[in-house]
Amino acid sequence: MHSEFDLINRFLAPASTGAAGGVELGIGDDCALFEPTPGERLVVSVDTSVADVHFPAEAPAEAIGHxxxxxxxxxxxxxxxxxxxCVMSLTLPEADGDWVSTFAKGFHALCDTTGVALAGGDVSRGELAIGVTVMGEVPPAAALTRAGAKPGDCLAVTGWLGGGAGGLARWEAGDRDLAMPLLRRYLLPQPRLEAGMALRGLASAAIDISDGLLADLGHLRHASGVGVELSPEALPLADGLVAALGEQGARQAALRGGDDYELLISLPPECLDEAQQRLAALDLPLTVIGRITAEPGLKGAEASSPGWQHFPGETP
Amino acid sequence: MHSEFDLINRFLAPASTGAAGGVELGIGDDCALFEPTPGERLVVSVDTSVADVHFPAEAPAEAIGHxxxxxxxxxxxxxxxxxxxCVMSLTLPEADGDWVSTFAKGFHALCDTTGVALAGGDVSRGELAIGVTVMGEVPPAAALTRAGAKPGDCLAVTGWLGGGAGGLARWEAGDRDLAMPLLRRYLLPQPRLEAGMALRGLASAAIDISDGLLADLGHLRHASGVGVELSPEALPLADGLVAALGEQGARQAALRGGDDYELLISLPPECLDEAQQRLAALDLPLTVIGRITAEPGLKGAEASSPGWQHFPGETP
Known part of the structure; x- marks a missing residue:
């Protein structure tokens, strides 16, 4: 058994400031202290992952951390x-040092590969849940938002779709080998940070696909006040998806499945070549899957599914 | 019943950017976007409040938000x-619009009085818990830390002690009238933001008292590498505490009780007058409760209790 301070000091603090700069004070005081880059805007988001809601509680601890x-x-x-x-808020049913150590290993490994410093956090008793607040920077007016899509723009997506839903299906079917590509897509998603930065100045709008393509496309359409003609046959399917779910299931997973964590963007047609070249340098395809239209609404796919929602309600 | 997006849009987003400045993009995109004050350092902390661990689940929703x-x-x-x-991560067992609306009222009211903008968040299904990441600013080298206490400094505390533990005791005894000062101390604590800013340049070290005076004093002593001679008879007791807990119980609550959210500081004796004057302007007493010593350790109180810990372990 470990105390709260012991857990923080032994497993979360080490290597927490890593290769990342700008941390004047990390874990161990009332707050973390950062030196922002002069002239940049601060970009902040929080997501909480709850056991057996967002991920299986019995998934490998290292994958849960990642x-x-x-x-x-x-x-x-x-x-x-x-x-x-980033700062982390961890709630745990019990102070299992082995679990936390392995969890922290997965978390720190992604910190290292993305150059992010874990600079603070707290540990509480409760059901297993991990809240992570991330902070980034972007030059003024360079941030990609959901609101800039224009009629005539291409609609495009990075990487591959349906892998989150396909991996979940394989997990539920009993597969546990993390070497399986679909399981990796579900449990070890790769945030498209370099792609996002590469698309600055080219993309007119962007959103990440966490709730499913159609649901997140809905957010982008509404924020931009535009419509979309989707080309469902163009969707880039994740490796192994058709084998796992069949042709029809694979299409549905790509359209409606969550947890893909690819970027859905709009961009002017004349920017497409440049965008694809920049992403090719990152070994990432950028696939055109539709066109932005002036008339609102969605053509080319039934838009009936609202995607993943925690509390499905009357007004999705 | 309300959907996740509905809850965010209806109850959390309104008035979220209030009177506070520097918010370029609030709730409704992938991230919030801020304009930091040039030259300032960024100060970040996260705390998660779990129902029936940090607060009673049946406490008034408005108080829980506050x-x-x-x-x-x-x-x-x-x-x-x-x-x-700030950004908030809310997990809820069910999408109870009335509860969330009242909860948000308490949260937004404190945003307003402190000039803080709620600029992002997420809502998930799970046991009731609220994670709040707060962001502030401080000029370079002006941040108060736990590490600056020097031998010969005074040890002092803002406000009054023991009210958190006293209020919890009254709550557990069945009191529910939030007009009672002790219950207010427990359920509606006032963060000492103005006091903290007023103490810049005067305090040599600071920590807030959340785990109990002796526990948080231990953090300050260890971070500063100093000892303390405490004057337990000098502790400023919360209004109504002796009546509620008796003389002996009140002293123990002030020494070891958690949830007081006062500031414990060290400062050179020659700065004491100025510090007390600045805090008097905020209607807040600053009481000397001991002296920093070169020899490590704590004199004047048994240091046996580690204060509140989620996972009491072998190495507190």
Missing amino acids: RALAVSLSDLAAMGAHARW | RALAVSLSDLAAMGAHARW
Whole structure:
């Protein structure tokens, strides 16, 4: 058994400031203290991952640590932000040092590969949940938002779709081998931070796909006040998805499944080549899946599913 | 029943950017976007309040909203920071619109009185818990930390002690009238933000008292590498505390009780008058309760209790 302070000091604090700069004071005081880059805007998001709501409680602890950070970083990616710092709020049913140590390993590993410093946090008793607040920076007026899509723009998506839903299906079917690509897509999503930064100045709007393509496309359409003609046959399907779910299931997973953490963007047609070249340099495809229209609404796919919601209500 | 987006839009987003400045983009996109004050340092803390761990689940929703923000702001106060922005992560067992509306009222009211903008958040299904990440600013080298106490400094505390534990005792005894001062101390704590800023340049170290005076004094002693001679008879007791707990119980509540959210500071004796005058202007007493010593350890009180811990362990 470990005390709260012991857990923080032993597992969360080490290597917490890593290679990332700008941390004047990390874990161990009342607050963390950062030196922002002069002239940049501060970009902040929080996501909480609750056991057996957002991820299986019995998933590998290292994957849970990775995933909790990844889903928050995905929001920074969607703004085109440079990820800098994070703070974590961890609630745990018991102080299991082995579990926390492995969890922290997954969290810190993604900190290292993304250059993010874990600079503060708290640990409480409660059901297993991880809240991660991420902070990044972006030059003034360079942030990508949901609101800039224009009629005539291309609609495009990074990477591959349906892997989150496909991986969940394989997990529920009993697969546990994290070498399986679909399971990796579900449990070890890669936030598209470099892609988001590469799309600054090219994308007219952006959102990350966490609730499912159609649901997140709905947010982008409404924020921009535009419509979309979708080309469902163009959706880039995740590796192994058709084998796992069949042709029809794979299409539905790509359209409506959550947890893909790809970027959905709009961009003027004349920017497409440049955007695809920049992402190719990151080994990431950028696939055109539709067109922005002036008339509102969605053509090319039934828009009936609201995507994942915690509290499905009368006014989705 | 309300959907997740509905809850955010209806109850959390309104008035979220209030009178506070620097918010370029609030609730409704992937991230919030802020304009930091040039030259200032960014100060960040997160605290999660879990139902029936940190507060009674059946406490008034408005008090729960107030308290969740107050305990996070208290950390900014302890750094001498100017509170600017916050993001909230709310997990709820069910989408009860009335409860969330009342909860949000308490949260927003404290945002208003402290000039803080609620600029983002997420809502999930789970046991009732509220994670609040607060962001503030402080000029370079002006932040108060736990590490600056020097031998010969006075040890002093703002306000009154024991009210958190006394209020909890009254709550557990069945009192529910929030007009009772002790209950207010417990359920509606006031973060000492103005006091923290007023103590910049005077206090040599600071920490907020959340885990109990002796426990938080232990953090300050260890971070500063100093000892303390405490004068327990000097502790300023909360209004009504002796009547509620008796003389001996009141002293123990002041020494070991948690949830007081006062500031515990050290300062050179020659700064004491000025500090007391500045706090008097805020209607807040600053009471000397001991002296910093070069020899480590605590004199004047048994240091056996580690204060509140979520996971009491072998190495507190």
